[in-house]
Amino acid sequence: MALLAEKPLSYALRENARVISALVVRSAVTRFGESRLGFVWILIEPAAYIGIFLLIHAGMKAQIPFGDNALLFILAGVFGFRMTRGISRKTERAISNNQPMLTYPLVRPLDTIIATFLLESTIWLIICALFMWGLAISLDRDVIVYPGEFTECMFAILYFAFSYAAFNAMAGSLIPRYDTFMSMVSMPLMLLSGVFFMPAEMPPSFQAVLWWNPFMHCVEWFRTSTYLDYNALLSKSYLLGLSTALLTSALILERVFRSRIISA
Numbered sequence: 001m002a003l004l005a006e007k008p009l010s011y012a013l014r015e016n017a018r019v020i021s022a023l024v025v026r027s028a029v030t031r032f033g034e035s036r037l038g039f040v041w042i043l044i045e046p047a048a049y050i051g052i053f054l055l056i057h058a059g060m061k062a063q064i065p066f067g068d069n070a071l072l073f074i075l076a077g078v079f080g081f082r083m084t085r086g087i088s089r090k091t092e093r094a095i096s097n098n099q100p101m102l103t104y105p106l107v108r109p110l111d112t113i114i115a116t117f118l119l120e121s122t123i124w125l126i127i128c129a130l131f132m133w134g135l136a137i138s139l140d141r142d143v144i145v146y147p148g149e150f151t152e153c154m155f156a157i158l159y160f161a162f163s164y165a166a167f168n169a170m171a172g173s174l175i176p177r178y179d180t181f182m183s184m185v186s187m188p189l190m191l192l193s194g195v196f197f198m199p200a201e202m203p204p205s206f207q208a209v210l211w212w213n214p215f216m217h218c219v220e221w222f223r224t225s226t227y228l229d230y231n232a233l234l235s236k237s238y239l240l241g242l243s244t245a246l247l248t249s250a251l252i253l254e255r256v257f258r259s260r261i262i263s264a
Contacts, residue, residue, distance in 0.1 A: 015106060016106075016111065019106050019107055019111050020111055020114055020115045020118070021115075023098065023101065023107070023111060023112055023114075023115030023116075024115045024118055024119050026098070026101070026115075027094075027097075027098075027115055027116050027119045028119055030097065031119065042123060042127060047131075065196070065197050065198045065201070066198050066223075066227065066230060069139065071135065072135060072139070072143060072226060073223075074195070074196070075131060075132075075135060076219070076222050076223045076226045077193070077194065077195035077196065077219050077222075077223070078195060079128055079131070079222060080157075080193070080195070080215075080218045080219030080220070080221070080222035080223065081189075081190055081193045081195050081215050081218065081219050083124045083127075083128060083157060083161075084157050084160060084161050084164075084215060084218045085161075085186065085189070085190070085215065086120065086124055087117065087120045087121055087124055087157075087158070087161040087162075087165070088160075088161040088162075088164045088165040088168070089165075089186075090116060090120045090165075091113055091116045091117045091120055091161065091162065091165035091166075091169070092113075092164075092165040092166075092168035092169040092172065092179075092182075093116075093169070093179075094112040094113045094115070094116035094117075094165075094169060095109050095112055095113065095169050095170075095172075095173055095261065096172070096173075097112075097116070098112040098115075098116075102262045103262075108254075108258070109169070109170070109173070109254055109258065109261050109262065110166070110251075110254050113162075113165065113166050113169055117161070117162050117165065121158055121161075125154070132144060143226055144225055144226060145225065145226060145227065145228050146224070146225045147225075149221075149224055149225040150222075150225035150226075152221075153218075153221040153222050153224070153225050156218070156221060156236065156239055156240060156243075157218050157221075157222070159240070159243050160214060160218065160239055160240075160242070160243040160246075162247070163242075163243040163244070163246040163247035163250065164214070164243070164246055166246070166247060166250035166251075166254075167246040167247070167249055167250040167253075168182055169250070170249075170250050170253040170254055170257070170261065171253070173257075173260075173261040174253065174257055174260065174261065189213060189215050190215070192209070192210055192213050192215075192216060193213060193215040193216045193218075193219050194210065194216050194219045194220060194233070195219060198231070199216060199220065199232075199233040200231045200232060200233045201231075207233055210233065211233065211235070211238075214238070214239055214242055214243075216233070217234055217235060217236070217238060217239040218239065220232040220233055220234040221234055221236065221239070
C-alpha cells in the first residue's frame with residue numbers, strides 16, 4: 001500500500017522536474033539566442049558599473065569609506081545589490097515571458113519562476129566567482145576572508161531574490177502598473193543600499209530609514225565576508241524573515257488566483 005501511495009508523488013515530482021528543465025532551456029535560448037555575445041554583455045555590464053563608480057570616485061578624490069582598496073569596496077557593494085536585483089528582476093518577469101506556456105496543463109506559474117531563477121542564479125554566481133577570483137589575483141590576497149560567512153550570504157541573497165521575485169511576479173500579474181512602480185523604485189533602492197557608503201557611519205536617523213531596505217542587508221552581509229573587521233548595519237533575521245513572509249504571500253497568491261494569473 002505504501003508503494004502505491006508513493007508512486008503518484010514520485011511520478012508528479014519527475015514530471016515537474018521535466019517541465020522545469022524544459023523551461024530552463026527555453027529561458028536560456030530566449031536569453032542568449034544563438035549568439036555568444038549575450039553572455040559577454042552580462043560580464044561587461046557589472047564591469048561597466050564598477051568602472052563608472054571608480055571613475056567618479058577618482059574624479060571626486062573621495063576617500064574610501066572603508067578598507068584600503070576602492071575596487072574591493074565598490075565590487076562588494078555592486079555585487080551585493082546588483083546580483084540580488086539582477087536575479088530578482090529577470091525572475092519576476094518569468095510569468096509574462098512564458099505566458100504562452102501556461103496554456104499547457106502541466107505548466108504552472110510557479111514553474112516558470114523557478115526555471116528562470118535557476119538560470120539567472122547560475123549566471124550571476126559564475127559572474128561573481130569570476131570577478132572575485134580576478135580581484136584576488138590582482139591584489140595577490142584572499143578577498144573572501146570568511147568563506148563560511150560568504151556561503152551563508154550567497155544562500156541568503158538567493159533566498160531573498162527568489163522570494164522577492166515570486167511576490168512581485170504574482171502581484172504584477174494581479175495589479176495594473178505594479179511592474180512600472182517597481183522599476184521606478186529600483187534606483188532609490190540602490191542608492192539606499194550602501195553601495196557607495198558605510199551605513200553604520202550614517203546618522204542614527206538615517207540608519208533607521210536604511211534598516212528597512214532589504215537590499216542594504218544583502219550588501220552589508222556581502223561585505224562582512226570580505227573584510228576582517230567590517231562594522232555592518234546588518235540584521236540577518238530581518239532579511240530572512242522578510243524573505244519568508246514574501247515567499248509565503250507569493251505562494252498564497254499563486255494558489256488563490258492561479259486562474260487569473262494564467263489568463264492575465
